[in-house]
Amino acid sequence: MSRPPLRVGVIGVGTMGTDHAERLALRTAGVTLAGVTDPDGGRAAALGERLEAVVHDDPLSLVTSPDVDAVVLASPGVVHEEQVIACLDHEKPVLCEKPLTMDDAASLRLVEAEAALGRRLVTVGFMRRFDPEYAEVKAALASGEHGRLLLLHNVHRNRSAPNTGFRSEMIVRDSLVHEVDASRFLFGEEVVEVTVLSPAPTAHAGDGVVDPQVAVFRMSGGGLVTNEVFINSQVGYEVRFEAVAECGSLTAGLASSGVQATGVGPRGGTWGGLVPDDYRARFARAYDIEVQAWADAVRAGTAVGPSAWDGYAATVVSTAGMASLASGRPVPVRLPDRPGLYADAH
Numbered sequence: 001m002s003r004p005p006l007r008v009g010v011i012g013v014g015t016m017g018t019d020h021a022e023r024l025a026l027r028t029a030g031v032t033l034a035g036v037t038d039p040d041g042g043r044a045a046a047l048g049e050r051l052e053a054v055v056h057d058d059p060l061s062l063v064t065s066p067d068v069d070a071v072v073l074a075s076p077g078v079v080h081e082e083q084v085i086a087c088l089d090h091e092k093p094v095l096c097e098k099p100l101t102m103d104d105a106a107s108l109r110l111v112e113a114e115a116a117l118g119r120r121l122v123t124v125g126f127m128r129r130f131d132p133e134y135a136e137v138k139a140a141l142a143s144g145e146h147g148r149l150l151l152l153h154n155v156h157r158n159r160s161a162p163n164t165g166f167r168s169e170m171i172v173r174d175s176l177v178h179e180v181d182a183s184r185f186l187f188g189e190e191v192v193e194v195t196v197l198s199p200a201p202t203a204h205a206g207d208g209v210v211d212p213q214v215a216v217f218r219m220s221g222g223g224l225v226t227n228e229v230f231i232n233s234q235v236g237y238e239v240r241f242e243a244v245a246e247c248g249s250l251t252a253g254l255a256s257s258g259v260q261a262t263g264v265g266p267r268g269g270t271w272g273g274l275v276p277d278d279y280r281a282r283f284a285r286a287y288d289i290e291v292q293a294w295a296d297a298v299r300a301g302t303a304v305g306p307s308a309w310d311g312y313a314a315t316v317v318s319t320a321g322m323a324s325l326a327s328g329r330p331v332p333v334r335l336p337d338r339p340g341l342y343a344d345a346h
């Protein structure tokens, strides 16, 4: 007998929430978009009407609805803790967009609450793990054919930061955090030290904004990661990396091989082919695969992808990164013992 569709509600329907709601309603097998909610009632109503989903007045009404089996959380990070807790209280699986929470203590509270329940209900939206190229490199490294992973060089560029309210530490907390998770994923290890350095900033950064930044991670097995994060590159959205192992290297995120150049012009940047405008274009397949894998796992009563522990570890590394950005010095990262529920994390 085939399983009934999974009825998913989306909390917060701004950029990511709208993208996920469309994905759930139009492109995810075995799923119906059961509800949406947003403090911007007009936005929620328009989306609900367009995608034929029930509009809830507030997040708790969506989470507690008997017509909602699972939740996608795409509200701002500051409200993730209370909304994930509501999902745990009502035993509803939740795909929570990154960051899990805004600080270490709040993320640890979620880890402890889920560990106390004894089963994984939280998946954190680090979608790169589902990107076909990241997954291929992970599998190639796991095969052992290239030997041990020694170095990882990550590059993460955006065309420009929002005009208002942008601060240097947001580069660490909102952008570098993806590199934290990708590094933990590809190495299968924790980050034990982070140092954030910067050249004289680009003229295109706002007043006082330190951009670009270079972060160096030491991994628990002795590997090193260099990360360039450049948010006002003027070109477009470029995410690529080279993983250097004992016998060869693996490069991902390039449109094609050969001599490559980026530039600013009427067509935007070029890199072999076109440089994507933003993360929704670059990681479109990753988001689709992520949401499908999450829905399939929830329907099967299992869990897949980055756990609450992974979200917590990323938050702790980001906090250390922000301290290093301020001091210019290496900052050690210390994690408590991992609860048994997350024994196979990474």
Ligand SMILES: NC(=O)c1ccc[n+]([C@@H]2O[C@H](COP(=O)([O-])OP(=O)(O)OC[C@H]3O[C@@H](n4cnc5c(N)ncnc54)[C@H](O)[C@@H]3O)[C@@H](O)[C@H]2O)c1
Pocket (backbone or CB within 6 Å): 011, 012, 013, 014, 015, 016, 017, 037, 038, 039, 040, 043, 059, 074, 075, 076, 077, 079, 097, 098, 099, 125, 126, 127, 174, 279
């Ligand atoms: N995985 C990724 O690549 C990726 C990319 C972008 C954003 N994100 C994450 O997705 C989340 C949303 O980011 P965004 O870019 O869509 O932001 P956004 O500002 O476009 O949308 C946020 C929405 O949440 C609503 N909201 C505000 N307070 C709320 C509350 N208390 N409860 C419910 N909804 C509330 C807002 O009205 C808005 O519609 C953030 O956690 C962000 O870090 C992830």
